[in-house]
Amino acid sequence: MCIFCSIAKKEIPSHTIYEDDQVLAFLDINPTAVGHTLVIPKEHCDSFLDCPPALRDHVFEVAQQLAKKLETALHCDGIHLLSNMHEAAGQSVHHFHVHLIPRYKDDQEIVAFHETPNIDFEDLKEKLQ
Template sequence: MSDCVFCSIVAGTIPSVKVAEDETTLAFMDIDPGAEGHLLVIPKRHSADLLEIPADDLVATTLAAQRVAKAAIDGLEADGVNLLNCSGTAAWQTVLHFHLHVIPRYHDKVNRQDRLELPFEPGRPAEPDTLAQHARLIAAEIVR
């Protein structure tokens, strides 16, 4: 797709700082990192989001993200890692090409430029009836 920035990165028409590449996937540094060492892992073949990506590309991209995450933790001496996918604009997806954020995390937030915070307040459990209702609605769609 000529108007997709990530497809242009795959094609080499937009520069990137590549970290790893194979036949199916590409990992490169995020230009607006949430923490030191923040990377993106993408399938080379275009898919808009999690709902569109073929299973084989999803598996390859996830396994590549796992390899990159291990290397980031070891290479950067990170204390942990977040693996994040945003699917759809309501979920903060800004580039409509499936991608996984691999974000090394650090206890030292200041010196490691770790600026991510949870977008919700944990510790506010849902009502059991509401959980059961949502589970029924989702499960009914899976059966289809």
């Protein structure tokens, strides 16, 4: 069984900070930062790509509300909002979830973006349109 489904069904305890009939949000047990929160749909979806649009939208509405609360309560300077899709992108639990990770100006956990040389942007654009 999916660990997040078990958490949503209250079979496994969590530090829940938000719950409604469709969504649950709880503190990550292996946080990257204090306040690292996971927002999940209670209905099982393997990833963002599989989540029904209305449910996906509600997950992000809740994430937005909680991001505002995190900023206010923790006085952080920013928040990472991310969702990993598939193992190559770092998805370790195959249940759609959104990470909210508080960030501070001096922390060292910023996601680094690096230049990728030799991209044929025209070819890529055609493939993606």
